[in-house]
Amino acid sequence: VHRSTAARALNPATSGMLAPATVKLVQAAAESLQYTANAFARGLRTQHSMTIGLLLPDLNNPLFPPIVRGIESALLPHGYTALIANTDNDPERELMHFHALLSRQVDGFIIATARNDDAVLDEAYERDLAVALVNRSDEHHHFPLVSGDDRSGIRAAVDHLYDLGHRRIAHLAGPLGVSSATVRESAFREAIRARGIRPRAAPVLACEGFTEAGGADAAAALLDAHPGITAIVASNDLIALGAIRILRTLGLACPQDISVTGFNDMRFADAVTPALTTVRVDHHLLGKEVAQLLLEQLRDRSGVAKALLLPVYLVTRESTAPPRELRRGIRSRGPAR
């Protein structure tokens, strides 16, 4: 039996045009010879690799594994595989990985790195590649995109603190020039204004990175410059954790002295001390949806770019409480326990 007949037998799409007996025969032979088709030869011929490139800042950020798994779960049924590259927020590494993925003939990109100005996005736009963005925004290119509704998440955090009685609320923003940091910071200022708090009672400080270390350093500087604040809205959970840690070394307790909110409700946000009040984002879903968006584009490049904002909601745990002055008030009025 001829090679092309064999190929047809092994391909479910074409095995219909063959005699069932031939198909059986070939499949049996393939099995016994442990035959596996060469994806390179196939890709060379068909001009698609059935792989997509995934650009991430860092797999060690607990935010990303569920996104990756969500992406895979949506790609797998369609026969696509993701190639993962970590950029560590380094534009050079990102560009390097982008080109490496391009040379591997990926059919499209999912990009989760978050710099506002990104040479990779520019080049992808210029080359007219299939791209979908996740967990970030994009002012310039209007790529399809799915992200949590950061604005309403931050507003919910600010409102929660306000309702507890806080009036001097600070924001520990993410690093400068990073999309989600920018959005959350602007949402913070907006929410503060909406509650009638004067900007000088709501200081904003940017962290070096979306990390515990970044949060710790910035929180130390913040408390030094603004000792009067009673609550902190952190731009993500890691920053919140870092802030809480430094609070402790400064002899301040969370939430008794200072309330802190996080963002993402990452894994273990409920297991740390104090359990984090934070904004829950369904990262697995984020991944599934962005993969769907990319698959749509791979099917038909003519569609218009959708921007999905998935709903988020505040999860209230132990890291937020009424400010000390109010708590004293309550205690002096009520009976001792």
Place this chain on the structure above:
Amino acid sequence: VHRSTAARALNPATSGMLAPATVKLVQAAAESLQYTANAFARGLRTQHSMTIGLLLPDLNNPLFPPIVRGIESALLPHGYTALIANTDNDPERELMHFHALLSRQVDGFIIATARNDDAVLDEAYERDLAVALVNRSDEHHHFPLVSGDDRSGIRAAVDHLYDLGHRRIAHLAGPLGVSSATVRESAFREAIRARGIRPRAAPVLACEGFTEAGGADAAAALLDAHPGITAIVASNDLIALGAIRILRTLGLACPQDISVTGFNDMRFADAVTPALTTVRVDHHLLGKEVAQLLLEQLRDRSGVAKALLLPVYLVTRESTAPPRELRRGIRSRGPAR
């Protein structure tokens, strides 16, 4: 200028045989045309893909991201890339991914899935593939392997509890048939025997999975059957976390009523409440070393298989303390605070 000349100019290994002027010319042209070599065509011709397949149980287990990053950091300088596949501990999914990676012409495999009997290992052995194992053992095939020294880690945990005064110590083992679970369980029994504790004072119960849920269920069953135990050695951190959680719902405090140790010192093991006493393993290093082992094999298949056991050490935090009876004793003897 001819295609083969162009190819030579772009390849650093062959550009030496060309006139420097030609090289410059070609490189400039490649740049301006945004040329990227087609990895498929190259792979088809050279018969190697410069990729390796990485089989993991689940990227969501915080243990694996640092291993992955360690692997990548060692592969990148050699031009190799890892293709990651999650098996969710499902033998069928694992076999499926194994074959998919094979068809993508990976040059070798790093396997971090942990079932003792694994069809993938058998087939890889039979096909004489380049394989290196990480964070698991292997009785049958003698593949090169790097893992933490689980035996001495478990022994350190048991000794620590013994030294605190515990004499009825239970083990929450990992799932049946999983390599690291088996090793740790046998190490536990050995350590218990070495300390002269009778086996009936040291019950062992296997969890459904290396998960919080698995740990919670098994801990509930354990405390039901053996209410007298004062300490638990968990087979990993997630099991420990699940156990501590169920303790709380049963009205027991950790470490006051029951001490618990984990294994891995995964991220946030120090941030949870109580901060986990656990065995630290350097997972990034684990990844780097296993990648090195695979690269060695890719260079020369004739070498003998090494098995590296990286040192581990106990990190004492808040989840372990002397048993209640001793603590009472201490308290009644000492002055009240």
Place this chain on the structure above:
DNA sequence: ATGAAAGCGCTAACAC
């Protein structure tokens, strides 16, 4: 120092 030509393993258009 450069050009020519073959072939890696597959698919798809075409022939019979």
Place this chain on the structure above:
DNA sequence: GTGTTAGCGCTTTCAT
């Protein structure tokens, strides 16, 4: 229903 053939883009041996 099955065989024939060309060619995807690269590397590499050989020729000049």
